[in-house]
Amino acid sequence: MKITIIGAGNIGSTLARNWAKAGHQIFLGVRKVDGFKEKELLSEGNISIDTIPGAIAKGSVIVLSVPPDAVPSLVKHLEGAKDKIIIDPTNAFRAKPEGFENAFDALRSLTRCKHIVKAFNNTGFENIANPAGLDTFVSGDSEKAKKVVKQLAKDLGFANCYDFGGNDKAALQEQLGMCWINLALVQGMGRDIAINVIKRQPL
Numbered sequence: 625m626k627i628t629i630i631g632a633g634n635i636g637s638t639l640a641r642n643w644a645k646a647g648h649q650i651f652l653g654v655r656k657v658d659g660f661k662e663k664e665l666l667s668e669g670n671i672s673i674d675t676i677p678g679a680i681a682k683g684s685v686i687v688l689s690v691p692p693d694a695v696p697s698l699v700k701h702l703e704g705a706k707d708k709i710i711i712d713p714t715n716a717f718r719a720k721p722e723g724f725e726n727a728f729d730a731l732r733s734l735t736r737c738k739h740i741v742k743a744f745n746n747t748g749f750e751n752i753a754n755p756a757g758l759d760t761f762v763s764g765d766s767e768k769a770k771k772v773v774k775q776l777a778k779d780l781g782f783a784n785c786y787d788f789g790g791n792d793k794a795a796l797q798e799q800l801g802m803c804w805i806n807l808a809l810v811q812g813m814g815r816d817i818a819i820n821v822i823k824r825q826p827l
């Protein structure tokens with residue numbers, strides 16, 4: 625699959641590395657192509673960098689791994705992406721997009737994109753790098769996008785990717801990310817914890 629990742633920070637570079645290892649073709653969209661520092665990422669044969677519009681034009685899946693308040697500035701680049709799958713992994717922990725509670729709402733309101741999903745926000749990037757045994761979640765109205773995300777979660781190595789519901793559940797899914805942040809960082813349990821679904825046998 626051709627996957628565009630905007631933002632090559634903790635989440636963007638982790639997703640890029642592991643999806644590239646799984647055989648996907650990755651187009652990193654960055655603000656400064658010339659000053660790109662994460663050069664080791666490019667040693668994976670199937671990862672390349674481009675400008676943000678250049679990368680968006682190439683992928684069929686677009687991941688916006690940027691701070692949530694940066695999302696409105698990317699909207700102008702999503703004009704031609706209305707039929708592409710847009711993955712929002714953001715958690716508005718420190719800052720919100722201006723005028724919105726979260727990036728998912730901003731994307732729904734400011735773009736014509738039909739396949740926006742919330743995904744890969746429920747745990748830290750270190751867990752996403754090594755997700756064996758861990759669960760993740762996807763929400764949004766687009767069944768097509770959710771099917772693709774479930775496969776991409778499997779390709780990363782997650783144990784399960786549960787359907788969290790439609791567009792009306794994306795904010796709740798973001799709160800699950802906030803729960804992880806609370807336990808891991810605010811309550812001090814550490815970044816190696818994860819929140820999983822446990823299915824118990826009835827007595």
Ligand SMILES: NC(=O)c1ccc[n+]([C@@H]2O[C@H](COP(=O)([O-])OP(=O)(O)OC[C@H]3O[C@@H](n4cnc5c(N)ncnc54)[C@H](OP(=O)(O)O)[C@@H]3O)[C@@H](O)[C@H]2O)c1
Binds near residue numbers: 630656690714
């Ligand atoms: N870190 C985690 O464990 C984690 C877990 C789950 C979800 N998330 C969410 O994932 C998102 C990214 O987190 P992160 O930890 O990867 O952040 P990060 O390491 O700070 O990386 C953010 C990236 O976004 C880029 N960026 C910032 N503003 C931009 C703009 N206006 N246009 C284009 N690119 C821009 C930065 O590029 P420059 O180098 O040009 O500044 C950088 O590559 C956040 O929304 C966060 O809530 C993070």
